[in-house]
Amino acid sequence: MGVLDNILLGFSVALQPINLFYCLIGCLTGTLVGVLPGIGPAGAIALLLPTTFHASPASGVIMLAAIYYGAQYGGSTTSILVNIPGEASSVVTCLDGYQMARQGRAGPALGMSAMGSFIAGTFSVVLLTFLAPLLANVALDFGPPEYFGLMVLGMVTVTFLTSGSMLKGMVTLFAGVIFSCVGLDVVSGSPRLTFQIQELFDGLGLVPVVMGLFGISEILINIEKKIRRDIYDQRIENLLPTVKDWSACKWSIVRGSVIGFFFGILPGGGAVLSSFASYAVEKKFSSHPERFGTGMIEGVAGPESANNSATGGAMVPMLTLGIPPNAVLAMLLGALMIHGTPPGPLMMKQHPQLFWGIITSMYLGNAMCLILNLPLIGIWVRLLKIPYKILFPLILLFCLIGSYTVNNSAVDMVTMMIFGVLGYFMRKYGYETAPLALAFVLGPLMEMSLRQSLRMSDGSFRIFLKSPIAVTCLILALMLLLLPLIPILRRKRKDIIQTEEERQ
């Protein structure tokens, strides 16, 4: 009964014309910055923050929140079309989404990603509505030892991302960890691998690294090939997913939604981690794991659902505990503080209209994003018909602008170019770039939680055995690592590699 009252109260705020207007502006901006690589929701919110000073707190925050989840809708667009992740959480979407586009199936990929995002986004808002107060404490259960367990599990799932040689996968994984070490050491404050460049004190930027590895390297690979344009001309009129696509994806979307929501609750790289995890899970569940990476629509639907669902999950600790799980929500927290309504344990009691208004506006916003995105698919797909000699310089330009705008730093542009060349050589020699990207994200989180744990235990590793969550994660990780040693499964993996070689 109480929940129903709250929802009605929320809609009475969210449905006010002025708030609907702000929500729409937010969805539009979010979709746009999501599409543009590099320029992310964090930058957009920072730019628009001052404009909310004069609005009511509800209007302002509804708009900023809409930018946040709207960006997840747009993020997949460039991943699918040109292999450049619009957001870090859309990295895995490149793997199969881009292959689909090359097969002339950009429309279904974009359509499935939009529909999956909508379903998952709505699902996560429903969970947020009913479970927010109950789930608040889940985020608190995760201390340093628990995070370490989770990160180890995350690292192990990387091995499922690779379809080629295990050894090469490991090499790129470790390279990713080493690159993630650049910057000031969090414990002692001393610089590591920074070569006296102050801009590197906070480490290499995720955005330039990812754009270089995926986008720039893609351009380099393509200009050396004679491209058969006809690939893109086939069946391009087919813009929406078919019934067959739907039946392939329905469970992927459900799984992605659940995974995304729970990863979203945890502070740290929730959306990124959830998209990788969802991809690994889809590959595990699929009856054709060997075909992942060749344009499987499940590989798009799962991760795209997960990263959208994560936005709802991330709102849980933000609104109920005042703990922002990522940089974008930190900004949202800032906006709420400027308006004198700091989120936290008291928000639900002191500002119920605001609390429930924000949540219910997310139902409307998700619908708006879907309506905005579906007609755009036709336009995006047509973009692929632009000749490469025009498209490539444009992509390069957008990548350069995007990498610069994150920190207003030229070093980031150089970083992107270097990683572009690195990515080019990696791909030429059969090293996949996705494991590097994931290790780069997880490395610092894993190091931090390990060192925190050991400082808490005076160096004793027993601290990990005392925590049930950590133990569970570590056992799962161990099982995943040992699975390939079981003979039947080993043969299966051999088959996978064989098909991979045939493909090349």
Place this chain on the structure above:
Amino acid sequence: MKKIGFFVICLALFFLPISGYGAFPDKPVKIIVGFAPGGMTDILARVLAKHTEKLLGTKVIVDNRPGGGGIVSWTAVSKAEPDGYTLGFLSNGTLTARYTVKGVMFTYKDFEPLANIATGGVHVLAKKGGKYDLPLPKLVSYIKDHPGEVRVGLSGAYNANDFTRIQFERAAGINLPRVPFKGDSEVITAILGDHIALGQITGIPAGLSHIQAGTLNSRAVSTETRDPFTPNVPTFKEAGYNVVHDICWSIGAPKGISGDRAKILIDAFKKAMDSSDMQKDFMQVGVPLQYKNPQELLKTWEFYDKFYAQLSKELGIEPK
């Protein structure tokens, strides 16, 4: 849609420089902030920018250059043209940097003080009603009786927050090891989840809602006088420990700014700080506004620079 977005940006760029022609300032003034948007420093700068715009008759833009705990931004400000259009948001980190990080070229002498904006302290937090939620003297004797049990979570290493911990260790004669976290909100999460006994945060904004809700308790604050947001929390001194450490957020210009330009800015910041609108906004954010004129600010800088030089020498900290 892309086209419209581009058009709007062009339009915005076109109109920016026109606002307010004439003498200084005739173009937007930029405040470089060394932290990401949304953090406390950023919010302070944005609130200040909002209230100074009208007084200066030009746009005041917050330019975020995160990196190296603010070092990237302070280097940029110290090297900027001293024409009054580029200002920096400075804090205690501006002073600690050269004693703790190798390759830092600036000192406080590279900045012209304009105004102190806010002064806060380091709060010692414990979970309310928990085992460690004790008045400071009792907490100290607990730590002495249970060596190796109590740790404090805080963000960063060898910064003002960490130095406060060391001051406390020395004043109380205890060993209080640090567990590093990224940001104050992570520290709060860890205390709430019983992963760490105590936490130290700079200023109160991140923890205020929890203190009000009765989930966290602040047991001491490092300022000379009590924090107006937590009037019931004693200072370290009141609790019997000689620990004083002010965290000061201030505005500075690159050294060499002309006297009359500096005066225009100083007057504008003073007026903004005096306005009740701005005081109201700061109240909402949870940061105690404290104005200091340039001379007083310079004294504060000199005092803390000496203090950090002495402390890092005693601790044998070498810039690495």
